[in-house]
């Protein structure tokens with residue numbers, strides 16, 4: 275690995291647990307839809323989940339909360355987002371690792387979550403990051419190799435001077451690696467696949483004691 279100039283983190287599933295998103299997408303939105311349509315919660319949830327999978331995570335709309343509120347006729351997203359804020363959780367090691375790495379490296383966030391949600395998710399952690407990038411909000415694209423190259427250009431670094439870590443095999447690992455970045459896949463399932471990290475502490479250990 276070259277001299278590391280920048281460490282980039284995915285947000286959800288890497289720093290922040292899925293609790294907040296789970297609550298918004300699978301509880302609060304179906305509950306509101308049920309109320310608007312006069313359905314029971316289970317019916318509403320089935321219908322909503324069908325709609326989500328019809329779009330799928332390879333399309334930008336999947337990530338766009340405003341698209342869904344509009345499409346489902348749910349009014350303003352603001353009260354729903356506010357009602358779920360108490361569900362934001364960080365992984366237990368995240369703040370410690372981030373605060374300690376921030377004293378030695380430049381850190382950024384590179385996420386597919388739209389900025390309006392990303393800023394809320396990162397609240398306590400935001401001071402540790404020099405920049406927060408949302409592929410969807412800043413570049414209107416998924417976390418493609420091009421997204422990672424644009425971030426590198428924006429930060430004035432070469433891809434091989436960057437580490438990116440995230441929990442999505444395609445969007446975090448394969449696509450950043452294709453851009454020439456040193457990619458790490460974080461797998462919190464405990465199955466510990468070859469070369470994956472089981473948590474962020476392992477990333478820190480790797481930087482302190484390189485193999």
Ligand SMILES: [Mg+2]
Nearest residue numbers: 284286287441
């Ligand atoms: Mg993720």
